[in-house]
């Protein structure tokens with residue numbers, strides 16, 4: 001169970017990097033926004049987060065004194081879904097952008113995805129445990 005959790009967390013941190021990496025590097029760029037990476041990262045967060053939730057439920061089933069913080073997971077899930085939708089919208093708009101035109105007006109979408117990921121990160125660390 002511990003190995004499954006650790007492997008899930010590794011994928012979870014990779015997904016986080018895929019969202020925050022493009023945001024931090026391109027937050028002031030004028031073009032070339034990597035919405036595809038952000039969308040892939042958000043999808044990874046949803047998949048690895050669901051897996052981690054499953055592993056946490058298994059752990060709790062073995063110990064009646066512990067419980068999974070479903071409210072925290074629900075909020076994280078919602079934010080990750082919004083990140084995915086925003087990144088997919090950005091990705092499809094980037095593809096349709098005429099060559100030569102500046103896609104700078106899509107930058108707010110990258111900012112929204114990045115700030116929501118930072119919010120999710122803060123929630124993960126500051127809101128007391130998934131298993132309490």
Ligand code: HEM
Pocket residue numbers: 005012016019045046048049050052053056073076077078079080083116117118120121124125129130131
């Ligand atoms: C951008 C979105 C997300 C970010 C930035 C994020 C971040 C993190 C971080 C930093 C941790 C490790 C710290 C800790 O355990 O408190 C963590 C753990 C966890 N995350 Fe996420 N997360 C995201 C999305 C999700 C989603 C969508 C789910 C559920 C569907 C989820 C479920 C979990 C669970 C269950 C753990 C705890 C694993 C454990 O302690 O056993 N996360 N997350």
